[in-house]
Amino acid sequence: MIRENLILKGNNLVALHVxxxxxxxxxxxxxxxxxxNPPSNANTFCYNNTFNNxxxxxxxxxxxxxxxxxxxKEGALVVAIDDNEHAYLGVLLDEIFPSHEVHCITIVHNPRGVQGTNFSYTHEYAYFVIPAGRKTINHRKIPPQEIDWNNLRNWGxxxxxxxxxxxxxPIIVxxxxxxxxxxxxxxxxxxxxGSINVATGELIQVYPIDGERIERKWRYARQSVEQIKHLLRARKKNGVWDMEIGKDFxxxxTVWMDTRYDANxxxxxxVKQLVPNCAFxxxxxxxxxxxxxxAVVADKREALVLDFFAGSGTTAHAVLELNREDGGGRRFILVEQMDYIEEVTVERVRKVVQNNAAGLLNVGSGGDFVYCELMRYNEAFMDRIQA
Known part of the structure; x- marks a missing residue:
């Protein structure tokens, strides 16, 4: 079994069979x-992007x-798509994966919008194809500014x-x-x-006592509260300290909206910071x-991730970034047939691996890779395979 990350140049259908x-x-x-597959003659991708349906x-x-x-068997597939083939792709996925659940997520990736005849389009989709009847999707990390805080004290x-x-x-603050x-x-x-706050020297003891001085209880028992300390915060309101709990997951x-999804x-x-002369x-x-x-492999630290429409190498970058954050050993396989693979895809991944892009968000994460090209005789099969 090959253990390295792989970047392959060649027809992706041939590569999948190899x-x-x-x-x-x-x-x-x-x-x-x-x-x-946009409905126009403008081919904005290097692939054939003007098929009939x-x-x-x-x-x-x-x-x-x-x-x-x-x-x-427990693996998952994620396919990005826009409105042009969104409906047809959903039916196709249902047909190919009859024992899986197919979920369609809307992602707002262009808040400025792309001008259409009647609407300005700001979103695209991601189909998640996951095994039916099992928990596959991990909890998402909730940014601090989005956490919903509630009183740790029980009521009712x-x-x-x-x-x-x-x-x-008492909780000591x-x-x-x-x-x-x-x-x-x-x-x-x-x-x-007798009071929610009791001073002990320079510290404050906070008790689960409400505004009417009724003794209530915390939501967590003493023997378990320390396990969720990272979910707690102390807050002073109207001169009184109280305890709040908020989940960071x-x-x-089914709709993802975040300024971080802005494709520009x-x-x-x-990409241009990593590969300055990039034409992608x-x-x-x-x-x-x-x-x-x-969402799929946060809990799988040795996961293998495949992208056979590799483009500029964003999938590899994301895998390496996740490994950098949690020390995981996830691997990637990229497949790309276009000639820009060496100047863009390989160069970008190399820069990320070597941490040569100072000032970018968390780039550099270790993880060598092997780059190779499918043998030329395999290319002869391209004409025999229905594209």
Whole structure:
């Protein structure tokens, strides 16, 4: 089994069949961003991007059926697409993956919009094809500014101190820094602090007592609260310190809106900083691809990720970035047939690996790769394969 990251130059359908010998049933995630097939004569991609509808579907079917053989049984597929072939692609995915769930996510990637006849388009889609009946998608990381904070103190039914005695204890706060510095012991039944805040030297003890001085309880027992300390914060309101809890993770929603998905700011500009003379048009936002990959393989530190429409190499960049963050050993396989692969794709990945792009967001993450080209005799098969 090949253990290195791979970048292959060659026809992607040929490459998928070549990869079967080594990687059948080995791939955890396939992420692809295929030609969108816009209804115009303007070919804005280096691939043939002006198929008629049936030709485009045949083009995709051949590649998806070959790629399916490389996926693990619990593996997943993510396909980026826009409105032109969105509906047809969904039907095709249902047909090829009958034992999988197909979920369509809307991603706002161009807040400025692309002018259409009747609407200005700001979004595209990502189809997530995942095994049916199992938990596959990880929780998303919620940015600090989006966290929904709630009082740690219980209220309503069964929220009194006597309902759970091990949930009545002080949380110790440093008022100078607003930091939680410790947790006191469960209070004896005969002890009644009388106030939500009790000063002890330079520190404040915060108790689960409400504004009417009713003794209630924290949501977490003393023996478990330290495990969720990172979800807590102390907040002073109207001169009184209280405790709040907020989750920094949650389920992914079906509409993704974030300035980080801006394809110009975090796609084009990142590529041009890494490869100054790059002539590649319309690269994906690094964060767009990263979040798609994170959603599937955040918990799989040795995952294998395949992209057979590699383009500028954003998938490899995202995999390396995730490894940099958590110390994982995820690997990637990229396939690209266009001649820009050496000047753009390979060069970008090389720069990321070597950390030669100072000032960019978290680039540089280790992970060597092997670059090779499919043998020329394989190219002879291209004319025999229905594209």
């Amino acid at each position: 990869l079967k010998k080594q990687f059948r049933g080995k791939v955890d995630l396939i992420y692809i961003d295929p030609p969108y 049936s030709s485009w579907l045949t083009f995709m079917r051949n590649r998806l059926e070959a790629a399916k053989l490389l996926m693990k 039914g069964e929220s009194l101190r006597e309902d759970a005695r091990n949930c009545f204890y 440093n008022p100078q820094t607003s930091q939680i510095v410790g947790f006191g012991d469960v209070c004896p039944d005969e002890y009644h602090p 949650g389920l992914y929603k 700011e975090y796609g084009t500009k990142i 048009d319309f690269p994906k936002s690094l964060h767009n691809v990263y979040d798609c990959i994170y």
